[in-house]
Amino acid sequence: MSAELDALYQEIILDHYKNPHHAGLREPYEAEVHHVNPTCGDEVTLRVHLDGDRVVDVSYDALGCSISQASASVMTDLVIGRRVEEALAVHEEFLALMQGKGTVEPDEDVLEDGIAFAGVAKFPARVKCALLGWMAWKDATSQVLRNDNPQETA
């Protein structure tokens, strides 16, 4: 049973959980969202700061399990500094991995630390945890993009 657990709780995940990257809420930002997982109550408040088509910062305050926290941390590593379009492509790749029920082979070149979540896909109840931060990021980003003249809302 430990092997099964280890497949889920990769060292990388536990590391990110204990030491989350880019945690905390920062300014400036163009959109802030609050997402919850109604099932278990995990919550994330997340802000994005774009400059043109570039993701300059993603800051967040997350309450949740190791998987959801680590996933948010990994997500920020993967999207900050990228062009929005590229970041969205990474998001797609991560989504495909999570929804693949364990059949999708992760691409380390794209997902980097995100490949540690491959095992999560086999635990349907945890997929929502792993996606919480990503969904919040995507939502916030779309809000900024929808807004033709992005304004500071702080």
Added chain:
Amino acid sequence: MSAELDALYQEIILDHYKNPHHAGLREPYEAEVHHVNPTCGDEVTLRVHLDGDRVVDVSYDALGCSISQASASVMTDLVIGRRVEEALAVHEEFLALMQGKGTVEPDEDVLEDGIAFAGVAKFPARVKCALLGWMAWKDATSQVLRNDNPQETA
């Protein structure tokens, strides 16, 4: 199966069904009620005319199956002309017969043609039919009695 049916559809019942006694709505009356059997939709409109403690007339307009029609007819035979108290006692006796699931031995001296309904008690779905007219009569009678100064409502 014909024997079973015959236990239910006694000749007396079919006679009353074809030639109901005291049918039609008449004046004078002190109370009129309308009862329905919500299950099958059988309906009866019934009027009572009391003079002091005596049941002078019971008139009715009934739509329903053989059992409910015959039962109303037999009921009028049994209550008209009686003192209210006596009539209510007959009602109790009939009720006991109907709710006895076929275990109660009917008393012909009290129930007269009403004993023909003994077989109905074995058909739970038909008990409501047999009681429809009786319940309406009891309801109407109580209305008159509740009214300290009975007035013509016609």
Added chain:
Amino acid sequence: MTIPGLLPELEVIRKDFPILERTVAGGQPLVYLDSANTSQKPQCVIDSMVDHLERHNANISRAMHALGAEATEAFEGARDRVAAFVKAPSRDEVVFTKNASEALNLVANTLAWAKGPLAVGEGDEIVITEMEHHSNIVPWQLLAERTGATLRWFGLTDDGRLDLSGVDDLITERTKVVSLTWVSNMLGTINPVADIAARAREVGALVVVDASQAAPQLPVDVVASGADFVAFTGHKVVGPTGIGVLWGRREVLEALPPFLGGGEMIATVSMERSTWAGIPHKFEAGTPPIVEAVGLGAAVDYLDAVGMEAIHAHEQAITGYALEGLLSVPGLTVLGPQDAASRGGAVAFELAGVHPHDVAQVLDTRGIAVRAGHHCAKPAHARFGVQSSTRMSSYLYTTPAEIDALVEGLHYTRSYFKVG
């Protein structure tokens, strides 16, 4: 007996339904002709429920353990199957209720509280028909009474169809909702729902279709029906009691306020205020009918395996045969359309001189189960000047021999009551 359209493997199908092997009334075989009231259940439906209760029972969503995951998958899997059964564009548009009545009340009730374009109020009109089941009348009476809106309805023609002559007077700019049955449970009439829906769309009214009698018998395509909502009930599609289905168009479901409040339908709750989950969960407060969904999933799979087209053909063949047999009984009058092609498999009739309750009683002593009464359609009975009727209704397991037994039983009834 070979009638074109009958299911070819009828005897095999009957073997799937354990109750059909029962005897009643002192050893006589059961002739079950009350399927419009509730259908019988195939073994595979019963087995799926037993397997769930014996091996996978847990609460759903909220439970994260192995059993919880299995139960959730079984429940949500059933939603997928039901969505496929009615060709719903999205599984999220399939809301599980407790029966068709609740599904219809859900719509009427949330409209009573809706704000904005969906709000119903004074001056607005709700249109139903005179052939509705009480479950598609009373919710709208309550809505009208509570909001000050006016209830109007389509009358019926003498042959038991909707009287569409005044449609343009009835469905107008004032109309907010048109709710009608697809197939009448009393007259058998199949209504032109898509045409009426098209007219309702023109004036911007919502269209609610009561498919309680249609879903068991016809291939249903919710989008093609033109409706905004389609309701039906589990126990009439060879599924269990305790579950019904409301399909609704996403935009409308999303715009409606919640129905019942509680667990599962929330996004977050504080003492001061709460926010709602997305559809379909917004409308599913509390522990849903889990084992019932499992049974319903197996039921629609069963129907799909037999084939809804084939079932429809079978119903039509049996109904045609039944109409012929019934009309051979002297003094018998069939209510509703007389041709099988334009009707469903419920046939209500009168037998001169014998009250329906007595007809049903005599048939019952011969093992034949039919329904007598108003069939929860009092206004339709009133329209035809009758207080009640006898109704036979067939389903995919009904045989011509059962119809013969009915017809014979009706002849016997007449002789027993010495009519004619």
Added chain:
Amino acid sequence: MTIPGLLPELEVIRKDFPILERTVAGGQPLVYLDSANTSQKPQCVIDSMVDHLERHNANISRAMHALGAEATEAFEGARDRVAAFVKAPSRDEVVFTKNASEALNLVANTLAWAKGPLAVGEGDEIVITEMEHHSNIVPWQLLAERTGATLRWFGLTDDGRLDLSGVDDLITERTKVVSLTWVSNMLGTINPVADIAARAREVGALVVVDASQAAPQLPVDVVASGADFVAFTGHKVVGPTGIGVLWGRREVLEALPPFLGGGEMIATVSMERSTWAGIPHKFEAGTPPIVEAVGLGAAVDYLDAVGMEAIHAHEQAITGYALEGLLSVPGLTVLGPQDAASRGGAVAFELAGVHPHDVAQVLDTRGIAVRAGHHCAKPAHARFGVQSSTRMSSYLYTTPAEIDALVEGLHYTRSYFKVG
């Protein structure tokens, strides 16, 4: 292991529950500690449902044939058994709903439409508590929002009991309804419902008791509870999903307007207006959960046969043993009262350094089923400054050995996550 109060024939009882023989997580025996979420079902309940579906299935009341009479008797017989289970003065006061959530919504919803003395409006107050399940919060939030009434609530003490210090400020002449849980599904607290009901009666308020967690564990006497309404749910009393119970005092049920409209709840229907059936049918629109009532009847019979006093003693013994074991785990904090005597069998806890979802996951790989999350009690979690917790909950089939497995699993969890 002998602990005073345990059910003497525990191994025999376990044999009644087929699912307990299942293995999970690669061959490990199932340790089911999630009974407050939903209970497992004994074979006799499952068999009663199968027998009904295979032999007696028909619609009720409306069907007059042999099967219809059998189904009606089975359904109404279940009402008699449930009435006896909660000591209802009259079977007519027992309304079948789809779950406890619907039962609570039924009361809140009909009060929104009530006229006369029961009407709720501006200036009126509704009192609940901070430890309610979402299903006893959201319906009252909706009622308050829709009528302009004000929602108020009892706060909680640090040890997880109702803070009754301000009761006279909270329950006043303005109070129309007091609704509270008998046993908390998160904190385990058993509330003094009769005392609070007495106070509410003084000011003429209606009292609604959510007995969803009480009915499975305690002998319930609805009259002694002092309540006007008592709600519980079938699936937590070893019955099936798809059925709940609302008991209500006759006068109040009779005075309330109808809830859902449709078949079965009417006296008569015309297109212009309808009248209602008497209670309980007035509140049971549409085909009711028939096979579910059959299962529930068998379920309460089963519990009565084991004996509710004995079950209560068992729960207390197991809970005491569990509290002891849990508190031996370093870093573990139990939420709610710490003594078994004043609480029910659900124990929510925190484990320092490990998120509840992760605790549940590790336990699941050992075959142990617990619940993690907010347990539909977000406000109670917020009160204790936690977002979620892990909850173990026992029932009449729970053994001390299962508690040992849990405690061992928690030690393992700590070591796996390298805390302490």
